[in-house]
Amino acid sequence: MLLGSEYFGASVRVATVIVPVAGYFFILGLLNTRRRPQILTGRLDFSLLMLALCPGFVLPMLERFGLTPAGTVAAMGVLAAGVWMFGPGGRRWVVYNLSPGQADRVLRGAMDALGWQYRVTADGYCVEEHDVSLRVNCFWILHNVSVHLTGGSGELCRNFARELGAAVARTSARTQAMAVAMLLVAMGMLVAPLAMVAHRVPEIVRLLVDFW
Numbered sequence: 001m002l003l004g005s006e007y008f009g010a011s012v013r014v015a016t017v018i019v020p021v022a023g024y025f026f027i028l029g030l031l032n033t034r035r036r037p038q039i040l041t042g043r044l045d046f047s048l049l050m051l052a053l054c055p056g057f058v059l060p061m062l063e064r065f066g067l068t069p070a071g072t073v074a075a076m077g078v079l080a081a082g083v084w085m086f087g088p089g090g091r092r093w094v095v096y097n098l099s100p101g102q103a104d105r106v107l108r109g110a111m112d113a114l115g116w117q118y119r120v121t122a123d124g125y126c127v128e129e130h131d132v133s134l135r136v137n138c139f140w141i142l143h144n145v146s147v148h149l150t151g152g153s154g155e156l157c158r159n160f161a162r163e164l165g166a167a168v169a170r171t172s173a174r175t176q177a178m179a180v181a182m183l184l185v186a187m188g189m190l191v192a193p194l195a196m197v198a199h200r201v202p203e204i205v206r207l208l209v210d211f212w
Helices: 005-031 042-064 069-086 100-114 154-169 177-211
Strands: 038-041 092-096 119-121 124-127 132-139 144-150
Touching: 005 042, 005 177, 038 042, 038 154, 042 092, 042 144, 092 154, 100 124, 100 132, 100 144, 100 154, 144 154
Parallel strands: none
Antiparallel strands: 038 092, 092 144, 119 124, 124 132, 132 144
C-alpha cells in the first residue's frame, strides 16, 4: 500500500515545526560550548529566535488561507525580512557562555578602555558625561547576558561595540552542562521526524521515483 498523502503531509508539517526549533537549540548548544564567549547582535539573536518559533504559528495560519507552496514560501520570505528590519537595532548585544561575574568584568573593561567614568545602577551602569546608560540582563537558563545601550551618538555606540567585542575575545569560557543538554535535545528533535516515517521509507522512495 502506498504511503497516504495525508499521513505524509502530517509528517511534513510536524517536521516543519520541529526542525527550526531543533536548529535553534543546536545553535545555542554550540554557542555555549566554545572556548570563548560568543557575542551576537541583538538583531541576529532575535532573528534566530523568530526563525525557530514562527513556523509553528505562521504555517498553520497560511495553510488555513489555502496558500500554494510558492505563496507560502513568499509569505515566509516577507516575514523573515520584516523580522530582520524591525528587530532590535544596533544598540543591543547578547553574549553567550558568559556568567554574570564575567559580564561585569567585561563591561567594566570595555568602558575603561574608552575612558568612561561610570557608576553602577540597579539594572546596569550609567555614564553621565556621555548621557549613556547600559541595561544588563542575565538569562541563566541559556547562560547568556544581554546588553542594551541607550543614549549617545552612533559613533560612540560603534566604539563601545568594538571594545565590548575585544573584551569578550579576551575572556575564557567553560562548557556548561546546559549546553550539552541543548545539543542532546536538538539531536532528539531532529531524529523524531525521521522516526515517524522510518518504517515507510521504501514507499516514500517509490513515490519520489514516480514523481520524477
